[in-house]
Amino acid sequence: MSIAEEEIKKFERGDCGENKVFYQAMEEVIYSIAPLLESDDKYTKHAILERLVVPDRIIKFKVTWMDDNQNIMVNTGFRVQFNNSLGPYKGGLRFHPSVNEGILKFLGFEQILKNSLTGLPIGGAKGGSDFDPKGKSDFEVMKFCSAFMTELHKYIGSRIDIPAGDIGVGAREIGYLFGEYKKITSTYEGVLTGKPFMFGGSLMRPEATGYGAVYFTEQMLEIEGKEPLTGKICTVSGAGNVALHAIEKLQQIGAIPVTCTDSGGTIYDKRGVDIQLLKILKFEERASLEKYLVIHPEATYIPVSEYPEGGHAVWDIPCYAAFPCATQNELTDVDAQNLIVNGCVSVTEGANMPSTPKAINDFLSHKVCFGPAKAANAGGVAVSEFEMSQNASMQKWSFEKVDNKLKETMQQICTRVALTAKDYGVEGNYVDGANIAGFKKVADAMIAEGI
Numbered sequence: 001m002s003i004a005e006e007e008i009k010k011f012e013r014g015d016c017g018e019n020k021v022f023y024q025a026m027e028e029v030i031y032s033i034a035p036l037l038e039s040d041d042k043y044t045k046h047a048i049l050e051r052l053v054v055p056d057r058i059i060k061f062k063v064t065w066m067d068d069n070q071n072i073m074v075n076t077g078f079r080v081q082f083n084n085s086l087g088p089y090k091g092g093l094r095f096h097p098s099v100n101e102g103i104l105k106f107l108g109f110e111q112i113l114k115n116s117l118t119g120l121p122i123g124g125a126k127g128g129s130d131f132d133p134k135g136k137s138d139f140e141v142m143k144f145c146s147a148f149m150t151e152l153h154k155y156i157g158s159r160i161d162i163p164a165g166d167i168g169v170g171a172r173e174i175g176y177l178f179g180e181y182k183k184i185t186s187t188y189e190g191v192l193t194g195k196p197f198m199f200g201g202s203l204m205r206p207e208a209t210g211y212g213a214v215y216f217t218e219q220m221l222e223i224e225g226k227e228p229l230t231g232k233i234c235t236v237s238g239a240g241n242v243a244l245h246a247i248e249k250l251q252q253i254g255a256i257p258v259t260c261t262d263s264g265g266t267i268y269d270k271r272g273v274d275i276q277l278l279k280i281l282k283f284e285e286r287a288s289l290e291k292y293l294v295i296h297p298e299a300t301y302i303p304v305s306e307y308p309e310g311g312h313a314v315w316d317i318p319c320y321a322a323f324p325c326a327t328q329n330e331l332t333d334v335d336a337q338n339l340i341v342n343g344c345v346s347v348t349e350g351a352n353m354p355s356t357p358k359a360i361n362d363f364l365s366h367k368v369c370f371g372p373a374k375a376a377n378a379g380g381v382a383v384s385e386f387e388m389s390q391n392a393s394m395q396k397w398s399f400e401k402v403d404n405k406l407k408e409t410m411q412q413i414c415t416r417v418a419l420t421a422k423d424y425g426v427e428g429n430y431v432d433g434a435n436i437a438g439f440k441k442v443a444d445a446m447i448a449e450g451i
């Protein structure tokens with residue numbers, strides 16, 4: 001039995017239910033780091049894996065609030081404080097009806113290694129609620145956020161745990177959460193990142209994850225000797241913070257992003273999508289993508305109902321580079337085969353774990369350049385850490401300064417991941433490179449800090 005199989009056996013489970021995605025994330029890491037465990041027995045001796053896969057604590061709480069019709073609503077809130085070996089707990093909050101402990105454990109676990117790869121002093125965490133902001137009034141969102149913070153504030157702090165946004169949590173929600181924290185504690189501190197600029201937010205935080213994914217891709221293509229993105233057709237999934245800023249940066253560098261998606265369907269505009277319109281539809285009106293056709297009737301909208309088996313039309317469209325930026329396991333092996341057959345050269349994960357394990361294997365075995373989420377989408381959390389630095393020193397950095405630091409950070413992550421893969425005999429495998437480099441730093445810190 002290989003060392004990876006032995007390690008996985010230790011965590012063997014029957015039906016893992018909502019923890020399925022957590023095991024998926026964990027197994028990938030264990031397979032990747034097997035050569036490291038084999039080359040140095042200190043990690044096994046110090047039971048690093050056993051310790052790393054169990055969160056330091058999971059906080060679960062009731063959130064009671066009242067909707068606009070005076071109905072009393074009850075949701076569940078969570079914060080998974082996973083590991084603070086490298087710095088205070090750090091990671092986003094997700095508000096989506098699918099949220100449960102298993103999803104947040106997967107996201108928190110990935111966050112530990114992602115934050116390690118940034119080289120910045122931040123540990124890993126994730127949180128959220130099964131609350132669905134979709135279709136709620138601003139006032140309802142505010143009421144929910146206040147109620148959520150009434151409980152969460154007991155467990156966070158600028159040196160303890162610093163939440164940020166994720167799916168369903170943008171500047172509006174962070175603003176309400178911050179307002180409530182300030183009211184309860186009478187403290188103005190950088191306890192959340194992704195704040196609006198006027199009260200402590202960093203310039204470029206909204207753009208950071210999407211822009212960072214594009215910077216990462218440019219560097220990966222250069223290292224792998226492939227043609228740059230300029231002039232190339234790109235497909236992007238999602239229509240939120242990460243997707244729209246990836247589209248924006250792709251257009252700025254002269255690439256042609258032709259798609260985006262939401263949970264209802266795919267927009268395909270072969271001349272290149274209209275980013276200004278998309279920003280209005282999604283960030284201001286919070287409308288369905290179908291509305292894009294009102295202004296651009298020549299574009300195509302393909303509803304998900306045309307894919308009753310699941311999946312999305314977006315990956316059927318030929319492209320040079322693909323950017324899954326919506327949600328976990330949205331890109332299956334069938335989608336991977338379509339992309340490969342259509343000549344796709346590069347896939348960059350803007351979302352967290354958007355590709356299934358089979359899809360990743362297909363990309364790697366067909367030598368498609370593959371940028372895994374924990375490396376490629378680390379730009380968001382990196383700029384969150386820059387926001388923490390600005391808050392701590394009461395400074396405001398310029399857009400150019402943050403952008404330059406973001407670009408440098410993404411290039412460094414990409415290069416380190418590529419070099420690590422080479423050092424461990426898996427040149428070109430950025431999945432193994434990211435897992436080994438991310439794990440090693442956290443594991444060495446855990447050993448140095450004792451049990």
Ligand SMILES: NC(=O)C1=CN([C@@H]2O[C@H](COP(=O)(O)OP(=O)(O)OC[C@H]3O[C@@H](n4cnc5c(N)ncnc54)[C@H](O)[C@@H]3O)[C@@H](O)[C@H]2O)C=CC1
Pocket residue numbers: 165166167168169170209237238239240241242243261262263264312325326327328330350351352353377378380381
């Ligand atoms: N916001 C950030 O800074 C970071 C976000 N991420 C990840 O990026 C992904 C997207 O997050 P955000 O853009 O922040 O969220 P968001 O809430 O701004 O946007 C999510 C978008 O994905 C779409 N979507 C959701 N489920 C979908 C599905 N099944 N099929 C197609 N589209 C779907 C939604 O309609 C929405 O347009 C998530 O996986 C998140 O964990 C990762 C790193 C940082």
Ligand SMILES: O=C(O)CCC(=O)C(=O)O
Pocket residue numbers: 090091092093111114162163164165166193352377378380381382384
């Ligand atoms: O900015 C942050 O703290 C966290 C961003 C995040 O949730 C992620 O990287 O998945």
